[in-house]
Amino acid sequence: MKVLVTGGCGYIGSHTVVELLNDKQEVVIVDNLVNSKKEVLEKIKEITGKEVKFYEEDLCNLQELKHIFEKEKFDSIIHFAGLKAVGESVSKPLMYYQNNLISTLNLLECMQEFAVKKIVFSSSATVYGNPKTLPIKEDFPLSTTNPYGTTKLMIENILTDVYKANLDYDITVLRYFNPIGAHKSGLIGEDPNGIPNNLMPYIVKVATNKLPVLNIYGNDYNTVDGTGVRDYIHVLDLAHGHLLALKNKKTGLKIYNLGTGRGTSVLELVNKFQEVNHIKVNYQITKRRDGDIDACYANCDKAKEELGFTTKYTLEDMCKDSYNYVKKNTIQ
């Protein structure tokens, strides 16, 4: 199967490309490198022994995208490309709406013109807002608290309308929980520039002395130890979920949570990281971060039943692999 992977140089995309290549799928990446580097392609080759075809292009450029579709004749699409920083989306909402929505509309237009009927889309647990009960199931009410999340929900709604008008389309929406970890080789992973927004990249920066102290945002939540609880999933398990979604025989419009079903608090994650990596992580408790919720974890029964999705990596793996990647790629 010839698969277009948009955003394939990014964190989750690159791990999924490795998974697809290992499964002998033919992969073409389109990425404008706004949040990734071209060197990822060499790393993917080093891991898989396979060259991957790459177009450095912005999906918002419809004419160029059409040329790529005309030339490549894709069978299916996995659509990762998008901007993802929640805080930045609050200060630059237009940039988020323009990039995330226009890129997706362009992709859908190309699908129609070039008769590509299968797409897997990267959505997020953020579309559940503040859930009333846990664990979260796919049919829970949806709401968002920031422009980033709203782009995800809007795209889900657009995909639903497109499906209603094209019942022969095969659309899978994957709602990821909190992806962390990295490839076992330490060649690809996540190491954002500057000060990270997300917890694991921040922990790793403190562990590697790039930042002095981790701020834990609040210890008065209604959770096991007062710190926020999330469902952390190893990026390798997530990548495998995409392969399963791509090969799934069930057609139609399908929505799946991809998580582990287990909640872990901030303190539990920090303690596990220290324990498995034998390193101290300085932290201090500070005030809550705006928009954060007490707890969020998935019910993944639907993905298990319909995709055969299960996770195999533990929290230990996630902590070890995140640290290993950054250590291996940091010039001391």
Ligand code: NAD
């Ligand atoms: P990432 O930033 O590492 O990867 C996204 C890639 O898309 C980058 O390589 C970037 O250069 C590219 N891109 C962005 N806009 C583009 C455009 N207009 N044209 C071409 N390329 C473009 O992010 P990630 O963590 O790998 O996330 C992948 C997807 O999963 C995103 O859609 C994100 O919103 C979603 N998601 C991520 C998380 C998470 O915590 N990482 C959680 C839920 C959902």
Ligand code: WQD
């Ligand atoms: C996890 C926990 C924080 C940083 C975000 C997006 C979501 C999805 C995944 C894309 C929370 C605490 C964090 C820090 C801390 N992305 N924390 N100190 O907020 O669950 O989800 O990423 O779709 O849309 O909102 O993830 O890693 O930012 O936070 O104490 O420096 O860690 O309060 O409890 P979050 P996170």
